[in-house]
Amino acid sequence: TFSMSWISGNFPGAAFAASESMRAREMLELLDRGRVATTATGADLVAREQDLRRHIVELTRETESENGAVEELRGSDAMSRGTLLRVQEAYAELLLEMREAAPRHVGLVAPEAREWRDVARRLAPYAAFIEYLVSDSEAVAFVITTDTLAVVDLGTRRRDVARLIEFTRGTLERRSGIDSLWRGPLRQLYQRLVAPVEDAGFLSDKTRLVIVPHGELNYLPFAALIDGEGRGRFLIERFEVDMTPSASVWLALSERRGEAATGGVVACAPS
Numbered sequence: 001t002f003s004m005s006w007i008s009g010n011f012p013g014a015a016f017a018a019s020e021s022m023r024a025r026e027m028l029e030l031l032d033r034g035r036v037a038t039t040a041t042g043a044d045l046v047a048r049e050q051d052l053r054r055h056i057v058e059l060t061r062e063t064e065s066e067n068g069a070v071e072e073l074r075g076s077d078a079m080s081r082g083t084l085l086r087v088q089e090a091y092a093e094l095l096l097e098m099r100e101a102a103p104r105h106v107g108l109v110a111p112e113a114r115e116w117r118d119v120a121r122r123l124a125p126y127a128a129f130i131e132y133l134v135s136d137s138e139a140v141a142f143v144i145t146t147d148t149l150a151v152v153d154l155g156t157r158r159r160d161v162a163r164l165i166e167f168t169r170g171t172l173e174r175r176s177g178i179d180s181l182w183r184g185p186l187r188q189l190y191q192r193l194v195a196p197v198e199d200a201g202f203l204s205d206k207t208r209l210v211i212v213p214h215g216e217l218n219y220l221p222f223a224a225l226i227d228g229e230g231r232g233r234f235l236i237e238r239f240e241v242d243m244t245p246s247a248s249v250w251l252a253l254s255e256r257r258g259e260a261a262t263g264g265v266v267a268c269a270p271s
Contacts, residue, residue, distance in 0.1 A: 013149060016116045017113065017115065019142065023246040045097065045101055046098075046102055049098060055087055056087055062080050063080045063084055114247055114248050116144050118247075118251055119250070120145065120149070122250075123144065123145065125205075127145075128144070128203060129142075129143070130144075130211050131144075132193070132211075132214045134157070134158045134161060135158060137157055138154075138156075139154040140152060140153055140154060141196070141197055143197055143200075145202065148202075150200065150202065152197050154193060155196065158216065161192060161193075161216060164188055165189070165216050165219055166216075167185050168182065168185040168189065169219065171185065172224075183226055186224055186225055187226045189220065191228065193222075193225070195228070207238075208239060208241075209239045209240070210244060211241060211243050211244070212243075222243065223241045
């Protein structure tokens with residue numbers, strides 16, 4: 001019942017871990033829409049994993065729908081929950097079996113929980129890691145540097161940001177020659193999303209930003225945000241900007257740098 005900013009402010013490490021767990025669930029929901037093909041060792045295990053995961057998603061949806069049903073369905077609800085628990089146990093055992101045969105696939109569908117300190121150790125002194133989390137009532141940014149985790153209350157909410165992003169994308173798509181039409185909303189989004197982090201002093205000596213968007217922020221061209229000085233500079237003019245879906249993904253990619261390319265690609269997009 002406490003607000004997100006209260007939890008983040010009092011337990012920032014736990015709040016950051018919760019944010020990462022949420023992103024892992026969102027990734028699984030995306031993966032559930034299709035299958036990941038593989039010719040590597042353990043392909044049969046990968047196929048079993050995908051079938052079990054799909055079954056878990058279906059059972060979870062059934063259980064959630066039955067929770068809102070009438071009293072007579074309580075017995076059916078109990079049976080569904082029992083089946084779900086058994087399938088989840090089987091899935092956990094399969095993941096343990098797969099950690100040796102197909103470790104990279106397990107790393108994708110069940111990534112190891114990472115702490116903010118893992119991110120901090122990977123950051124260069126000139127870089128800052130910003131992970132956004134927005135809700136209907138408020139929005140925060142987790143800011144990580146080489147030795148610090150801080151939570152910045154952005155003083156905005158999802159609906160307001162979503163409307164600005166939609167308007168901004170519309171003006172950019174129309175390619176209007178009137179600067180004020182697209183510069184205005186890009187300035188406003190900068191003031192809502194970046195300025196609070198900057199005002200808190202976390203960007204004063206930084207030249208690189210690693211940004212993790214959330215929700216509608218995934219559709220925002222962060223590099224095009226404009227600061228409030230004079231005519232304004234684009235964010236990309238001031239910082240090298242990297243985008244990543246989560247800290248766990250960023251860490252995994254950082255740790256694999258230098259490895260030989262396998263030629264495989266997983267691409268996810270709306271619809």
